[in-house]
């Protein structure tokens with residue numbers, strides 16, 4: 196009855212713990228990274244119409260052709276990237292499955308994967324299930340000489356070896372809000388080339404970028420197209436995280452390996468939602484501009500509330516997360532602070548130490564992650580509650 200080693204060390208996630216705590220204490224939940232509002236009505240109608248029209252049986256394993264064609268058009272429109280919808284795209288159940296399938300496709304026991312931390316936790320879990328080993332590179336908080344999160348080039352170079360199979364880059368980056376620059380991506384790409392590694396670019400927040408920051412797709416940089424797999428999904432860009440439509444884009448030899456894993460993981464993905472996301476990807480530019488502008492306003496509202504409560508907030512150029520320095524609050528480390536904030540102030544945030552390896556968890560002890568993918572009324576209520584912190588001092 197004993198669970199296999201590959202899952203035995205997994206606990207419940209920090210999100211489950213804090214959602215339960217938030218519910219118990221009537222806290223406004225800024226922990227969970229999903230919107231409390233839905234995406235466009237016409238895209239909901241597209242899913243309903245697909246169901247009514249009988250799009251209800253297994254989709255083609257590699258993904259509905261209409262969705263793959265829409266992804267090809269979307270890549271051309273936003274990144275001037277040409278991809279063959281028949282050979283260079285595969286569809287999965289969310290980016291989470293795309294991550295798992297990619298790891299299954301390329302990582303064997305003892306193989307190494309370079310991961311920037313803080314990281315999206317499914318990278319590390321997937322590598323563990325494959326028997327691989329993560330080599331961590333720290334994203335360091337802004338300081339006197341860096342106005343954004345940054346990494347040490349020597350530390351990055353030292354993380355590579357002749358066993359490196361993959362490098363995960365997440366841009367825009369959850370939870371720091373960092374958007375990797377062209378120069379940074381070029382440097383990472385050069386190391387991938389030198390060590391014959393695959394660059395896996397997780398771009399689920401690709402449309403959540405705040406000017407003047409610009410999202411650069413690593414696959415479009417010189418020399419990187421042949422060794423980059425771009426992962427993304429419709430969850431964040433269209434506010435339908437529950438639909439779980441994700442994809443992998445890349446050169447045929449890489450995509451066909453990912454597809455081989457997919458056919459034995461979930462085989463195929465929800466047909467009516469694929470039809471609807473195909474329409475979403477073809478929404479006019481105005482949708483994407485408005486989407487980013489609305490999120491910018493939410494970001495600024497939450498930043499002002501947090502600063503008003505006495506926290507230093509790190510710059511956020513993308514995603515829907517803010518990292519705040521909570522060291523001045525005197526409530527202990529990130530876990531203790533977030534428990535206090537949830538139970539006493541009744542605003543839930545996530546302690547970021549769960550996004551760091553054991554050896555670097557201390558980096559997170561002065562930080563808390565706040566999600567601003569919430570309606571104005573919820574953010575206003577959170578701001579009202581946060582304002583009580585300064586009057587308590």
Ligand SMILES: Cc1ncc(COP(=O)(O)O)c(C=O)c1O
Nearest residue numbers: 289290291315369399428430441
């Ligand atoms: C960086 C990152 N990658 C992937 C995902 C998962 O995406 P999906 O919901 O499409 O599985 C998330 C969700 O929070 C994320 O933050």
